[in-house]
Amino acid sequence: MAEYQLSEFQKKKILHVFNVFYDSNLDGVIEWADFELALQKICGIHKWEVGSEKHRNAKATFEVIWEGLRKFADENQDDKVTQEEWLKMWTECVRAAENGTDLPDWQKRYMNFMFDVIDTSGDDLIDVKEYTTVFTSYGASKSNCEAAFEKFSDGGRTQINRSAFETLWKEYFVSKDVNANGNYLFSQRFF
Ligand SMILES: [Ca+2]
Ligand SMILES: [Ca+2]
Ligand SMILES: [Ca+2]
Structure with a gap:
């Protein structure tokens, strides 16, 4: 059987997430330092003070995510995840998902x-x-965000609760x- 491969379209989408959401300092690799920057950004959006419970929880979540990412993707164990390692990990995840396995x-x-x-109001729904x-705050334009929301919420007909978000994700x-x-979902058009 031929080795499973992502389509060019899938690769573009998956690398967009690498570049915009994970590689915060834009040096081409994901490291713990990127999570520290992301933590600052997210806590800044929400005004979560250093030392507060929200801040501690966010940091603990990032530690779990980084551990998982390292375990699954950092093949040469140099504490850096390159785009190549990232794509390789996603090839495996997408292949598994197509066979009915849930995401890690x-x-x-x-x-x-x-x-x-995203749900800053905490009502378990994401609005535009x-x-x-x-x-x-991740660099998308307001009009792009509004157009993206319009599209993935079916013109506002689908409420973006946690389960709808998971399906879209x-x-x-x-x-x-x-x-x-x-x-x-990540505010970008790819074609
Ligand atoms: Ca980086
Ligand atoms: Ca590596
Ligand atoms: Ca909300």
């Missing part, structure tokens, strides 16, 4: 954490304002279909 726990931790980060606030990473709503 640390990725679900990240997904749930992002949901909580909350979405735009967070994604513009998985679709983003796994789907080869350029028309899938999940493709828009």
